[in-house]
Amino acid sequence: MKTKTVARIKDVSIMLIDDAEKLVPIKPICQALEVNYSSQLEKIKSDEILGSTVPLRGIVAADGKEREMACIPFKLVFGWLFTINxxxxxxxxxEQIIKYRLECYNALFNYFTDQGEFLEQKQKALEKQLEEVERLRVDYSDQKKLLNEARKTLNDIKEMTFEEWQMDKRQLALDFPN
Structure with a gap:
């Protein structure tokens, strides 16, 4: 079982246990924040989400001895910390807890409002691009007609014989006003 320091609070390393699932011991965090470990553990165990995720794991403690510690999955640590009053x-x-909670509020706000802003900007970009595609489709259609007319004229010129040219040359061309 590997461990890795993921944070430090007041000179206490917060360790990540890297086995089948990444787990973080609760007690060192409580000690670093100077909050009552027993009440936090009870709060976690009674939580609808966190309660089912608290296994005991053998952890090498700061004194080098292995101890059983209650852990929670790494992905849930930040939510639990947010609940500390x-x-x-x-x-x-x-002050650290208040600052952390404010960061959480900002992260939640940004997550949910950025998604709305993204969707709004995406919709505007889609509408603009649809207009451009339609404009180009119309331009393409017009250009395709002009191209077909130019090809027809080119083929007429290719197929013209000397005799047709001579007859056409002898025709009297009169321009009548409309």
């Missing part, structure tokens, strides 16, 4: 942490960690 700044009122429940010591004064030294309160």
């Amino acid at each position: 700044p009122k429940n942490v010591k004064a030294e960690a309160k």
Whole structure:
């Protein structure tokens, strides 16, 4: 089982256990934030989503000894951290928690509003491109007619005989006003 440091909080390494699924021990995070580990573990276990994801894993602790620790999947750590109430942490960690929660609010806002902005811009681009395609289709149709007329004239010129040319040359051309 490999471990990897994914974050540091107040000189405490937050480790990622890289086995079949990536897991993060809860206790070192609680200690670093100076929040009550037992109450956080109970809160996690009673959560509809997090509760079913808390396995115990043997972890090498900071003192080098292996201990069983409750873990949660790495992909859920950020959501759990968001639920920590700044009122429940010591004064030294309160500012970090508030800053983190604000970043989460901003990330959620950006995720959901950026998607709407993307769809709006995509729709405008689609409408503009559809207009351009239609304009080019009409231009192509007009140019195709002109090309066909030019080919017909070219073929008429190719097929013209000397005799036809002579007869045409002798014709009197009169321009009548419309």
